[in-house]
Structures are given as C-alpha cells and as structure tokens.
Amino acid sequence: MTKLLLISGSLRGGSTNSATLRTAAALAPAGVEAEIYDGMGRLPHFNPDDDPADGVGLDAEVAALRAALTDADALLLSTPEYAGALPGSFKNLLDWTVGGGQTDGMPVAWLNVSGAAAPSGGADAHDSLRKVLGFTGARIVEEACLRLPLARSDVGADGLITPAPARKAIVAALNVLAATASGLGGGG
Numbered sequence: 001m002t003k004l005l006l007i008s009g010s011l012r013g014g015s016t017n018s019a020t021l022r023t024a025a026a027l028a029p030a031g032v033e034a035e036i037y038d039g040m041g042r043l044p045h046f047n048p049d050d051d052p053a054d055g056v057g058l059d060a061e062v063a064a065l066r067a068a069l070t071d072a073d074a075l076l077l078s079t080p081e082y083a084g085a086l087p088g089s090f091k092n093l094l095d096w097t098v099g100g101g102q103t104d105g106m107p108v109a110w111l112n113v114s115g116a117a118a119p120s121g122g123a124d125a126h127d128s129l130r131k132v133l134g135f136t137g138a139r140i141v142e143e144a145c146l147r148l149p150l151a152r153s154d155v156g157a158d159g160l161i162t163p164a165p166a167r168k169a170i171v172a173a174l175n176v177l178a179a180t181a182s183g184l185g186g187g188g
Contacts, residue, residue, distance in 0.1 A: 002178045004034045005072035009079025009090030009125075011041050016113050016150045016161075017078040020170065023161040024076060024111070027171050032178045034076075037068050046095035062096050069102035074181035075138070076174070077110040081125035086132070094132045104137030107180045109144030111173060121147070144176040 006025060008018040021036055028034040042061045044050065050059065058066075069075070079090050086094070097103050110129060114122030126145075133140060148169050156162040161170065 002032050002182045003071060003073045004028070004032060004076055004174070004178060004181070005068055005074075006034055006036045006076045006078075007040070007093070008036075009040075009077065009087050009093075011087075011089055014152060014155070015080070016152060016155060017080055017111075019155040019159055019161055020078050020111050020113050020148070020150065021076065022159055023167060024170050024174055026160055027167060027174070029171065029175060029178070032174060034174070035068065035072070037065065039064060040089055040093050043089075043093055043096060046092050048099070051096070051099045065093065065096060066100045066102050069097065069100070069106075072106070074107040074109075074141075074177050075103065076144075076177055077108065077129065078113060079110065079122075079125055079129065081114060081122045084124045086125050086128045091128075091132070094129075094136070097136050098132075101137070103133070106138050107141045107144075107177060108133055108138040109141045109146075109173060109177045111170065112145070112147045113150040121149070141177055141180045144173045144180065146170075146173045 006021040008021050010017045025034040025036055039061050044059050112122045112126055148166055154161055154163055
C-alpha cells in the first residue's frame with residue numbers, strides 16, 4: 001500500500017484546492033491510501049527557537065504534522081497564490097518541514113487549480129513552492145505536477161470536483177506520484 005499525504009495550501013472553506021484534494025482522496029486507485037492533513041490552521045507561527053533538534057517540547061500540532069509526513073510515502077499539494085506568492089499559513093507549514101527532515105528525498109507533486117482570474121495562473125506560488133521544497137530536500141515529480149484550471153462552479157454539492165476530464169487528470173497525477181513513491185515510476 002502506497003501512502004500519500006495530501007495538503008491544501010488554503011484555509012478557505014470553499015477552496016477549489018481543498019476540493020481537488022478531497023477528490024483525489026475519494027478517487028485514489030487501489031493500492032493507494034490518500035490521507036488529507038487538515039491541521040494547517042492549528043500550527044503555531046514558525047520560530048526556530050521552538051524547533052529543538054531533539055524534538056523534546058515540540059508543539060503537538062507540529063509533531064502531528066511531522067508524524068503524518070514520516071508515515072507517508074509521497075506528498076501531494078494544492079495551493080492558491082495569494083499576493084503573488086504562497087499563502088502565509090501554507091508557507092508557515094512548509095517552514096515547519098525544513099528542520100524535521102521528513103520530506104528529504106520524498107516524492108512531491110502539486111495540482112495547480114488556479115483559474116483564468118489569477119494574474120499569473122498560480123505560477124508565482126508554484127515557483128515559490130519549488131524553491132521552498134528545495135530546502136526541504138523533497139524530490140519533485142514533474143510528471144505528476146498538473147496545471148488544471150478550475151472554478152468554484154466545478155465543485156459539486158458533495159464538495160468534490162465534478163467535471164469528468166478534471167477527475168481523470170487528478171487520478172492520472174495520483175497514479176504517477178504513487179508509482180514513483182513505490183519505486184515503479186520515473187520521478188522528477
């Protein structure tokens with residue numbers, strides 16, 4: 001069983017990024033377990049003084065994030081762009097992953113669902129994401145990174161993405177990431 005951890009960079013209730021990851025979890029193929037991490041809003045502000053090398057006294061939510069990362073074989077992200085970069089809460093989450101080492105060598109991909117209304121189509125956020133992930137030692141799986149412009153109207157009443165082509169693309173990205181994580185794919 002390949003375990004994927006899915007993290008949305010948005011705290012907004014109606015987020016298409018979060019809906020995309022819920023869809024990924026719901027459509028995960030056989031042999032893939034997809035878990036959504038939902039603790040981003042509970043993480044404390046990153047402070048290196050609160051990140052002891054021995055982990056003693058580490059905030060409980062940070063410890064839970066790191067445990068979820070340790071338990072995962074790969075990471076799938078979806079984040080909006082805010083003010084030309086990553087949202088602050090998501091950058092804070094990523095900052096907590098730098099010193100932990102859990103993502104060192106881990107296959108990581110992202111789904112960019114920014115619609116036409118986004119000035120850069122989310123490219124600035126994903127450029128920032130690529131840079132930050134470099135500091136964590138993550139292995140970006142380019143073949144699983146996907147630009148899939150979606151609108152809020154693409155989210156159904158069940159909170160999942162409804163257009164069949166989008167769902168098919170999400171599953172394809174999951175398959176590539178899972179294959180890479182299990183050692184069967186090409187990777188980034």
